[in-house]
Amino acid sequence: MADKVIYAxxxxxxVLKDGAKKLVAKGVKVSEVFSPFxxxxxxxxIGVVHTRLGIMAFIYGLTGLLLATIxxxxxxxxxxxxxxxxxxxxxxxxxxxxxxxVTFEFTVLCAAHGMALTYFLRNKTLPGLKASxxxxxxxxxxxxVEVRMSQNTQFTDVEMVEMFKQTGIxxxxxxxx
Amino acid sequence: xxxxxxxREPLILGRKTYxxxxxxxxxxxxxxxxxxxxxxxxxxxxxxxxxxGSILYLLGTGIGTWGLNKTIEWAWDITNFVxxxxxxxxGTLISAVLLLFxxxxxxxxNRSAEAMTIFAVFMAGIFPLIHMGRIWLAxxxxxxxxxxxxxxxxxxxxxLWDVFAISTYLSVSMVFWYxxxxxxxxxxxxxxxxxxxxxxxxxxxxxxxxxxxxxNRFELISLVLxxxxxxxxxxxxxxxxxxxxxxxIPGWHTxxxxxxxxxxxxxxxxxxxxxxxxxxxxxxxLEAYIHTKHVEYMNIVIMVTGSIVGVAYIxxxxxxxxxxxxxxxxxxFNRATGPYWWAYAAMMTCNVVSxxxxxxxxxxxxxxxxxxxxxxxxxxMWFERFVIxxxxxxxxxxxxxxxxxxxxxIDIGVFVxxxxxxxxxxxxxxxxxxxxxxxxxxxxxxxxxEYYKNLPxxxxxxxxxxKNDVKTDNTNNH
Numbered sequence: 001m002a003d004k005v006i007y008a009x010x011x012x013x014x015v016l017k018d019g020a021k022k023l024v025a026k027g028v029k030v031s032e033v034f035s036p037f038x039x040x041x042x043x044x045x046i047g048v049v050h051t052r053l054g055i056m057a058f059i060y061g062l063t064g065l066l067l068a069t070i071x072x073x074x075x076x077x078x079x080x081x082x083x084x085x086x087x088x089x090x091x092x093x094x095x096x097x098x099x100x101x102v103t104f105e106f107t108v109l110c111a112a113h114g115m116a117l118t119y120f121l122r123n124k125t126l127p128g129l130k131a132s133x134x135x136x137x138x139x140x141x142x143x144x145v146e147v148r149m150s151q152n153t154q155f156t157d158v159e160m161v162e163m164f165k166q167t168g169i170x171x172x173x174x175x176x177x
Numbered sequence: 178x179x180x181x182x183x184x185r186e187p188l189i190l191g192r193k194t195y196x197x198x199x200x201x202x203x204x205x206x207x208x209x210x211x212x213x214x215x216x217x218x219x220x221x222x223x224x225x226x227x228x229x230g231s232i233l234y235l236l237g238t239g240i241g242t243w244g245l246n247k248t249i250e251w252a253w254d255i256t257n258f259v260x261x262x263x264x265x266x267x268g269t270l271i272s273a274v275l276l277l278f279x280x281x282x283x284x285x286x287n288r289s290a291e292a293m294t295i296f297a298v299f300m301a302g303i304f305p306l307i308h309m310g311r312i313w314l315a316x317x318x319x320x321x322x323x324x325x326x327x328x329x330x331x332x333x334x335x336x337l338w339d340v341f342a343i344s345t346y347l348s349v350s351m352v353f354w355y356x357x358x359x360x361x362x363x364x365x366x367x368x369x370x371x372x373x374x375x376x377x378x379x380x381x382x383x384x385x386x387x388x389x390x391x392x393n394r395f396e397l398i399s400l401v402l403x404x405x406x407x408x409x410x411x412x413x414x415x416x417x418x419x420x421x422x423x424x425x426i427p428g429w430h431t432x433x434x435x436x437x438x439x440x441x442x443x444x445x446x447x448x449x450x451x452x453x454x455x456x457x458x459x460x461x462x463l464e465a466y467i468h469t470k471h472v473e474y475m476n477i478v479i480m481v482t483g484s485i486v487g488v489a490y491i492x493x494x495x496x497x498x499x500x501x502x503x504x505x506x507x508x509x510f511n512r513a514t515g516p517y518w519w520a521y522a523a524m525m526t527c528n529v530v531s532x533x534x535x536x537x538x539x540x541x542x543x544x545x546x547x548x549x550x551x552x553x554x555x556x557x558m559w560f561e562r563f564v565i566x567x568x569x570x571x572x573x574x575x576x577x578x579x580x581x582x583x584x585x586x587i588d589i590g591v592f593v594x595x596x597x598x599x600x601x602x603x604x605x606x607x608x609x610x611x612x613x614x615x616x617x618x619x620x621x622x623x624x625x626x627e628y629y630k631n632l633p634x635x636x637x638x639x640x641x642x643x644k645n646d647v648k649t650d651n652t653n654n655h
Contacts, residue, residue, distance in 0.1 A: 014623075036195065036364065037616040038392035051394045057401050075320055075329040084333060101338040101416055105345045108405050112349040116356065119398050120383065123391050125359060129384030136367035138387055139360070141195035141619075 004149040004157065007134045008164045009142050009171040013039045016143045019167030020045050023145075026163060027154065032146040034138040053122070057115040064110025068103045134173070142170075183631060188282055188621060190465040192628035195619050202361075202613045203368055205461045210608055213460065221600035228594005231587050232307055240310050242587040248580040249570045253588045254304045255420075256562040257595065260445070261301035262343065262417055263438075263558060266410060267446025268294025269350050272357075273406035276399065281621050282474050285467045288614045289457065289607070290450045291354040296602040297449070298347045300595040305339075307591070335419035342416040346409055353402045359385045360395070361611040414442040421565065428508035428569030431496070437489035441558060444482035444528070447475050448554035455548045457607060466613055469542050476541040479554065483532025486561075490529060504574070512568045516581065520564050527557020 010016040017039060020030055030046040033039070043050065073092045076082065076099070081089040089095050120126055138144050145164075149157060157174070164172060193201075235242050245252060268290040275283040306315050318340045320330050330337050362382035369375050385391065415435035422434040451472065458467040497509040512521050531553050535541040572579050606612070623629045 033389040034387045035389070035392065036199075036387060037360075037619040038396050039389075040620075042389055043393055046389060048389045048393055051390070051397050053394055053397050054401055057405075061405075071320065072332050076332050080327040080329060082331065082333070089333075095333070098333040101335075101412065101419070102332055102341045104408070104412060105338070105341040108349065108409050109341075109345040112352060112402060112405050115398060115401060116352045119356070119394055123385075123394055125383035125385050125391070127380055127383055131363060131366065131379070131382065131384045131386050133363075133367070133386040139364040139367045139385075140199045 003177050005175045005177055006147045006149070006157075006160055006164065007173040007175070008145045008147070008167070008169045009135065009137075009173070010145070010168065011142060011170050012168075013037075013143055015168045016145060017042055017045065019164075019169070020145060022167055023147075023163060027152075028147060028160070028163065029151040030145055031148045031151060034133045034135075034144040034146070036139050036141060036143070039143070051122075053115060053119060056118050057111050060114030060118075061107050061111035063114070064107040065103060067110070068099075068106035072099050072102065134175075185625075185630075186470045187625055187627035187630055188285065188466075188470070189618070189626035190468055191626075193465065193622060193626050195622060198613075198618050198622065199364055199368070199615055201463065201465070202611050202615050202618075203365060205607075206365065206609060206611065207369060211460070214604065214608060218601065218604045221597045221604060224597025225594055225601045226597075228591055228597055231590030231594055232303070235307060235587055235591065236310075236312055240308065242585060244583045244585045244588050246580050246582075248573050248578045249567065249582045251570065252563070252567045252582045253584050253592065254308050256559065256566055257592050258301050258304035259417055259438075259562045259566075260559050261297045261304075261595065261599075262414065263442035263445045263562075264449045264555075265294045265297035265301060265346075265350075265446065266414060266439075266442035267450045268292070268297075269346070269353070269406050269410045270443055270446065271450070272353060273403040273410060276403040277407060280474075281625055282471050284614055284617050284621060285471045286450060286454055286475070287617075288354075288357065288610075289453065289612050290446075291350060291357075292606045292610070292612075293449060293453060293603065294350050294446075295347065295354060296599050296606075297446075298343065298350070299602070300599050302343060302347070303591075303595060335416065335423050338416045339420060342413045346413045349402070349406055349409060353399075353406060356395070356398060356402070357614055357617070358610065359383055360387065360616040361614060363387065364615050365611065411439055414439045426569050427502070427504040428512070428565065430505075431493060433489055433493055433496070437486065437493075440482045440485035440489065441528075441561060444479060444486055444532070445555060445558035447479050447482070448551040448558070451475055451479070451547055451551035452555065453603065455544055455551070457612065461607070461612065463613065466618065469544070472544060472547050473538075473542050476535045476547060476550075479550075480532050480535035480541070483528060483535075483554070487529040487532075490525065507572070508569055511572055512564060515568065515572070517564065517568045517571070520560050520568070524557055524560040524564050527553045528561060531557070 008019075010019065013035065016033070016035075020033070020042065024030060024045055024047075033042055033046055035042075042048070069092075076089050076095065077092050083089070092099075133139065134144055134146065135142060147160065149155075149160070152160065155163075161172060161174075189198075243253065268287075271283050271290045272287040275287075306312055309315055318330060318337065320332075330340075359382055362378050363385035366375060366378035366382045369378060415438065418434035418438035421429035422431060424430060454467055454475075455472070458464055494509050494513075497505045500506070512518075531550050534546075534550070540546050567582050571581060
């Protein structure tokens with residue numbers, strides 16, 4: 001399906017934020033913002049939902065905790081209970097103190113790496129992938145708002161460009177995809 | 178926009194725009210390397226290769242090439258291991274703990290401190306691995322299913338805890354570091370002109386585009402990883418100290434070890450950061466980002482942790498007498514007055530006396546003084562580990578077993594070699610990687626840079642753009 005995309009470029013994060021606020025108030029659906037650093041407070045304006053990565057990290061951490069406990073219980077209690085200095089490893093609970101360091105480390109290991117992998121997959125940032133920022137300057141000092149005309153059928157192209165021009169843009173680019 | 182009190186010293190000097198931040202960090206990477214870089218790199222590489230040679234000789238011949246004997250089974254190698262792991266503590270502390278405390282000055286130093294951490298932990302890891310003798314069996318430290326019967330590693334042993342602690346620390350630090358690097362690699366990718374570097378940075382940047390949702394995730398993962406890395410940092414050196422504290426050797430068997438080791442690690446880590454940063458800021462002309470205030474903040478950390486270490490030394494000494502255990506008392510009496518008194522004196526002077534000079538504001542704001550103290554502290558912290566390990570072992574219960582430790586040229590070669598390799602890695606990092614977090618620095622330009630934070634209320638805080646950057650046809654009200 002043919003679609004038209006408008007890229008409006010700003011040279012300041014606060015100007016972009018004010019501009020986006022005005023546009024959204026008029027009913028414009030902003031599909032994306034590209035910026036060289038995180039713009040604090042932009043997410044609620046353009047309707048980006050807060051990430052759930054934190055919940056995932058907790059789940060990965062619990063998995064690590066469980067794996068470490070099951071593993072050490074099997075190695076040290078079930079399979080080959082060691083008898084060190086007349087103190088045999090009879091039950092996990094009695095010996096748990098010695099197992100706390102490894103349990104902690106393994107929990108952190110799983111939480112951190114699980115979270116990092118999920119982060120790369122969800123962000124679609126993996127080695128070899130192509131970048132999709134509309135202009136190379138958006139990783140330097142420019143900020144771009146992307147609007148898709150198919151999501152804003154109530155406005156014509158000319159109206160949209162006119163609205164953008166009132167928000168302090170420095171450049172405007174239109175693309176058919 | 179976040180407001181910051183005007184009396185707080187600015188973190189970025191001068192009138193820097195976003196583009197200036199990018200240019201200042203990327204320029205040293207894009208320009209030709211200065212002659213000095215090549216000279217330093219060559220020296221470091223030669224020393225590093227000498228170390229590799231020593232290690233290969235050691236592996237081919239055996240641990241007998243070290244100066245260890247039946248009484249002193251641990252000395253030089255484990256001293257170097259603990260020294261390097263300690264140095265490796267500053268990076269994650271700066272990036273994780275200071276992030277949780279919202280200390281914005283960390284942005285000037287976190288990237289290179291994290292790199293330093295990773296390289297230092299690499300160097301640390303070499304020592305236990307080569308001490309195994311048969312390094313090709315190093316995977317035996319992992320609980321792998323095997324055909325030796327039901328043979329598992331011993332999870333009751335602090336040495337195994339160390340395996341888990343160090344490997345978790347190394348891998349989590351690397352992930353933390355790399356996730357921060359990705360947006361900056363993207364900046365380099367979009368800047369560099371030459372095709373090969375462009376391709377390289379394109380691969381390294383993983384296709385980062387700077388979308389709002391990506392930044393949302395970026396901020397959260399930084400925070401959560403910081404939350405995970407903070408207890409990790411404290412656990413790692415605690416566990417390293419358990420290697421000694423859980424033993425029954427007088428001089429090692431002390432409950433004060435975990436906090437004392439952690440404070441010492443932060444102390445030596447910050448000293449190494451100072452040594453590296455003071456050279457780097459000059460060589461790469463980053464004086465606007467790493468200036469006297471940053472050095473002063475780090476010196477305060479050195480002063481506080483140095484004082485904790487000092488208190489620990491004295492407590493240890495007092496308790497050895499107060500405990501009434503004559504072996505304990507002798508171990509400490511012998512440390513201070515025995516044949517290794519000079520090592521003890523060096524440790525006391527470098528670690529207890531020298532950081533106290535930082536109480537004087539003039540001294541802690543002096544860059545030359547800081548540089549000297551940072552090296553003194555690193556020497557002192559090496560002696561601390563040697564004193565704890567060597568002097569506790571060299572006088573056994575049986576006087577007939579009393580012995581001294583003398584390093585062989587292989588001992589020295591391996592240690593000096595790791596210093597060489599460390600600088601090889603660090604110089605490569607400084608040459609090809611963004612040494613300051615470009616993206617994160619830009620977030621504090623408006624709130625903490627000298628020009629913008631001192632603008633009067635209601636003034637236009639917009640970032641200046643140079644005029645030739647702006648295309649006139651699409652511009653209005655600019």
